[in-house]
Amino acid sequence: MHVPDGFINAPVSVAAGAAAAGAVAVSLRGARRELGGSPVALAGADRTAPLAGLVAAFIFAVQMLNFPVAAGTSGHLLGGALAAILVGPFTGVLCISVVLLMQGLLFADGGLTALGVNITVMGVITVLVAYGLFRGLVKVLPRTRRSITAASFVAALVSVPAAAAAFTLLYAVGGLTEVPVGTVLSAMVGVHVLIGIGEAAITMLTVGAVIAVRPDLVYGARGLSAPLKLRVGGELVDAAPSPAPVSAPVAAGSPRKLWLAGLATALVLAGFGSFYASASPDGLEKVAADKGIDKTVEEHAAADSPLADYGIKDISNARISGGLAGVIGVGATVVVGTGIFWVVRSRRTTTDAGPARVPDSV
Known part of the structure; x- marks a missing residue:
């Protein structure tokens, strides 16, 4: 659902950009708690920071895997729900924003003037x-676990x-074509x-694989734990709940193995699986072509990028070109995402390391 340049007029694009910037600013503050960089950090936040960059890279990889949904139409992961549940809603907005930024700048996917529209619709x-x-x-x-x-x-x-309805609302206010809003809404x-x-x-x-x-x-599963079972009279029964607070952090080892497995999975999906993705236009592209919304589409400012359209220029083999582009994209996203989340986490820690506060009386 990457909106290109030319679908939405300049005033609405600017307004959406301002809304997206505001959402990112709020998310930067909220993510500090989720990432463990605040003195009032949430329980388990120390385990969120190492995974945030990986989640962004994984979403980038899976978004390359378009799947068929109808005759001549495909779809791909948006990732907002996945990111929010895995690393928290504020960090989730930042994850999607990083992905969209990398896609727009490096791969000419999603207009640069429409970046605010895309962050608002696909992220926020x-x-x-x-x-x-x-x-x-x-x-x-x-x-x-089943309920989660x-x-x-x-x-x-x-x-x-x-998200499709949100795009239609923006189109209703600032669309550059005369297609009836009701037609766009029903189709989208x-x-x-x-x-x-x-x-x-x-x-x-x-989510189920990580929870397992x-x-x-x-x-989204913080505090989830299997009840202790006791054998009474030959039968297993639940033990009395522990008096420890639910918010107490779970003792666990380093997430390094999961991080490496997730990165390897993202690289395989982007480097090899993407070759078998559906070549049909995605939902927005199909609706735009069928209804005439794309009549005003503009060429992407990064159309001459060496990675434009998820391929590497001067490499004629489509499998190698697309695979290498995917691997580069995953690598760039995990590096940029991890760097941003590390700065967000450390900046709050440094900022809060000021003069000691006098403790409140009990």
Whole structure:
């Protein structure tokens, strides 16, 4: 759903850019708690920081894997729900923003003047809708691994048509063509409900895989633990709950193995799996072509980039060209993302290391 230059007029693009900048600024502050860089950091935040850059790189890789959803139409992961559930909503917005920035600058995917539109639609809206719905479901469902994965499925499913509706709203205000808004809305939401099913499946499988090995690393599953079983009269029964607070951090080893496995998976998906992705236009491209929204599309400012369109210039072999571009993209995203999250975390730690405060009386 990468919006190119020329779909939305300049005033609305500027307004969306301002909204996106505001959301990123708020997310930078909120992410400090999620990443463990604040004196009031959330329990388990020290385990979020190493994974945030990896989550951005993984989403970049999976977004290269377009899957067919209907005749002549494909879809790809948006990633807002996945990022928010794995590393937190504020960090999730930053993850998607990093991905979109790398795609726009290096691969000419998503217009540069439309960067604010894309961050607002694909990052902010998906995270707000998905994480809000996810938290609501988790509160009413039993605190089990199955409930967490089921909630992630529903949250991801709903977030995609919500993003499509958000794009339609921006088009209604600042679209450069005369296509009726109702036509755009029905077409966008209709195809993105189908894409949402694929998004939901990917999100559920990824969250479930991480929970299976390291539930303490999943932000949305903090406090989730299997009850202690005791054998009484030959039967297993739940032991009395521990008096320790639910927010107490879970003792766990280094997430290094999971980080390496995740990076290897992202590299394989981008370097090899992307060759087998659907070549059909994605939901927005298909709707734009069918309804005439793309009549005003402008050439991307980075169209001459050596990595434009996810290929390397002067390499004629499509498999090698696309694979290398994907590997470069994953590497660049994990480096930039990790660097940004490290700065966010360390800056707050340094800033807060001022004169000692007089403790409040008890």
